[in-house]
Amino acid sequence: MHRDHEIHNRRKGRNFGLLAVLVVFILLIFGVTVVKIRSGGLSEAFDHVLRPSAMGVEDGE
C-alpha cells in the first residue's frame, strides 16, 4: 500500500492554506468586478464599439 512521505503530510497544510488564499483572492476580484460594473465603472467597452463619451455632440445627435 502506498504511504505518503512525511514531507507530503507536512506540506498538506501549507498547500490547503494556499488554496484557501487563492479562492479568497478569486472571490475578491469577482466581487470588485461586480461592484464596479453595477456602479457604472468601465461600462464602455474599449474597442470595436461606439463609445458615447468619445463622440462629438453632432455625432451623438
Added chain:
Amino acid sequence: MTDASLHALDRAEIGPADEAGLGDYWQLLKPRLMSLSVFTALVGLIVAPGDLHPFLGATSILWIALGAGASGALNMWFDADIDRVMRRTRNRPIPAGRVAPSDALALGLFLSALSVVMLGLTANWVAAGWLAFTIFFYAVIYSMWLKRTTSWNTVIGGLAGAFPPMIGWAAATGGTPLEAWLLVGLIFMWTPPHFWALALFVKMDYHEARIPMLTVTHGRDATRRQAFLYALGLAAVSLATAVSSLGGPLTLAVALVLNGVFLYHAFAVWRRDDAASEADRHAAERAMFKWSLVYLFAHFSVFVAEAALGSYGGW
C-alpha cells in the same frame, strides 16, 4: 520533482523553505504591525468625505494591509543578520532557518506589486501611489539605509507607519488634503515616545546588533527628555486635529484628556533617573507605554465617533 526523487531525499537535504508552514510566511508579514495599519487606514477611509462602496472600501483596506505585510517581509529579509543576533528576534522565520531569505524576498516583492496594483484597480491610483511610496520608504529608506546609520531611526521609521490613514483617505476620495496629513502627523509624533517608553523598561540588545538606538547613542536620560518633548509635539498635533474639520467638541474633550494624561506620564518619566526607575521596576515607563496604546486607539476611535454623529458632531 517526481515522487520517486522526493522519496529519495534525506531530511538534511531539504532546504529551509521546505520546512516552513503557512504560519511562518504569515509571521514574515509582521501581523501586529499590519493590524495597526488596518485600524488606522480604516479610520482614514471612514472619516474621509468620500462615497466609496463599502465592499470596495473593505477590499482596499485588505490591499493596504497586504502592502504593509509586504514591507514587513522585505524588512525581515534585509534584517535577517541582525535578527539572528538579538534574543527578541532570533526565533523569526529567517534567522531560525524555517524560511529561506530568497523566499522572503520573493514574497515581499510579489506582495508589494500585487497590493499596489490591486489597490489602484479597486480604489484609485493616488492611493496606490502612496502605498507604493510607503513600502519603498519602509523597506529601502528605513530598513536598508537609516535604521543602521542614525539614532533617529525610530522617528524616521515611524513615518512609514504613519501613512496608512492617509492611504485610506486617498482610497475614499482620490486626494490627500490637510486633514489626511494631520492623521499622518498624529501617528508620526506618537511613535517615538511610544517606542522610547518601551525601550526604557525592556532590555533590548541593540548594542550587540550595532543598531544606533537613541538609548545607546545619546543615553537613557536624553531618551527620557526626547520622549517628553515628542509628547508635547504630539499634543500640539492632536489639538490641531481636534479643531480641524476632522474634530468637534467631543474630539476636543477626548484629546484634552488623552494628552493631559500622556504628558503627565511623560513628565514623570523625564524627571527621574534609571536608579529610581529600577527601584519600582520601571512603573512610570510601563504606565506611559500602556497609556500610549490607549491613546492611539481612543484618539482614532473618536474621529469615527465624531463622523458618526453627523450633523450633531463637528464644528
